[in-house]
Amino acid sequence: MRQDDHPADDQPDGGAELRRSIGYVIQANDWVVLSDPRNLVPGRHVVPLIVDRKADSTVRKAPARLGNTLTTAQLTELDRQVDKDKKGPEDVASAYAQEHGLVK
Structure with a gap:
């Protein structure tokens, strides 16, 4: 293998x-x-790292909102867009966040 x-x-x-x-x-x-x-x-998990002293309450709450929204299938599609389609990670993440109401 x-x-x-x-x-x-x-x-x-x-x-x-x-x-x-x-x-x-x-x-x-x-x-x-x-x-x-x-x-x-062993499974892998997406783990957000936040510098607490620089994060306001909106930033600290964001991982929970994402965790309640992002599915494995969606993450797979986001990976494909970055790895295969060569889209920028920031662009892919921003589009996902806007599409799912995670940003204003």
């Missing part, structure tokens, strides 16, 4: 592959996603 965070190609070698942060590649190739009921592969 090959483990690859950012693949150079879209063909798994040997028939099994562990991929992270590129769910759009899995969807685009109609690969089968296996479940992990024993949690052998």
